[in-house]
Amino acid sequence: MGYQPDAVARGLSSNRTGLLGVVFEDLSRPWVGLFLSGLDRVISRQNYSLLVKCSGEISSQRNLVARDLLSRNVDGIIWIAGSTPDISFEGSFVSVGTESLLGSSVMIDLERGAQKLLKIAQGRPFVVDEGASPFFKGIENFLEKPTMKSALPIHILDSTHEKNMIGGGENIVLCGYPDLARILKCYCLDWPAFDLGAIAGRLSLNAIQEKGVRPEKVMVVPPLYSPDGEVISL
Missing domain, CATH: 3.40.50.2300 (Response regulator)
Structure with a gap:
């Protein structure tokens, strides 16, 4: 019925x-x-x-x-x-x-996320800026040592709360904010x-x-x- x-x-x-x-x-x-x-x-x-x-x-x-x-x-x-x-x-x-x-x-899966970051870095160093309540706490433990230590680093900005940020571009990975990342023309490791x-x-x-x-x-x-x-x- x-x-x-x-x-x-x-x-x-x-x-x-x-x-x-x-x-x-x-x-x-x-x-x-x-x-x-x-x-x-x-x-x-x-x-x-x-x-x-x-x-x-x-x-x-x-x-x-x-x-x-x-x-x-x-x-x-x-x-x-x-x-x-x-x-x-x-x-x-x-x-x-x-x-x-x-x-x-x-x-x-922090390890797989880190592997994706390493792919875009191509040997460049990372600077992880972990603010309040990060999306990917501990991901730096899975980032291998850079092979191009003198190259311009990639900055990973990881915080669920507001954080001061200057500029954008391909040298920045903004975690958890894909819409903002597209506006700033930077990478985004998203929290799904x-x-x-x-x-x-x-x-x-x-x-x-x-x-x-x-x-x-x-x-x-x-x-x-x-x-x-x-x-x-x-």
């Missing part, structure tokens, strides 16, 4: 609430909307709804937010707020950006927020519904764009 049960009907038959909790450390970060868009595209097809929370940076507040979600009987939690909380949770738990023992983890949200949503649903692929860790390769906005592949 074309009938599709709503969240209440599903809950009565399966003890599910049709709710997913998603926790951010800071809701003001520019990629939050894209992440939620990717997540919603996946979970809305299964008629799931989101409870969005902000944890802040203090561990006690993180635990408080997590326990609040548990009290609301969410079917799963997507955690993109740094260190995972100290809780016991039998539902689906997906951590984005940090590894977790509670469930699955979605991580940025939409894809990360979609992957986290799929992992959550697979775990809740006990079907499909449920890996412990998924590595996502960040895209690198040229000053003209073209994708640079390895």
Whole structure:
């Protein structure tokens, strides 16, 4: 007859609430909307709804937010707020950006991202300027020593918050801001927020519904764009 049960009907038959909790450390970060868009595209097809929370940076507040979600009987939690909380949770738990023992983890593949940067550098040195809350913390550990030490360096500007910047051009890699990078005609190593949200949503649903692929860790390769906005592949 074309009938599709709503969240209440599903809950009565399966003890599910049709709710997913998603926790951010800071809701003001520019990629939050894209992440939620990717997540919603996946979970809305299964008629799931989101409870969005902000944890802040203090561990006690993180635990408080997590326990609040548990009290609301969410079917799963997507955690993109740094260190995972100290809780016991039998539902689906997906951590984005940090590894977790509670469930699955979605991580940025820093090594593959660094390989793309090395491709455009062609032996030139890098200067990594890591500001507050960087997108790719620790990526400098994967950048090989330059073979052209006296050449003009490539500056990597990596911060999710506003940072002073003078000029642009092919000697700069602006992390996480592809639209601004195109205007300034510089490279951009992007943080794929939409894809990360979609992957986290799929992992959550697979775990809740006990079907499909449920890996412990998924590595996502960040895209690198040229000053003209073209994708640079390895």
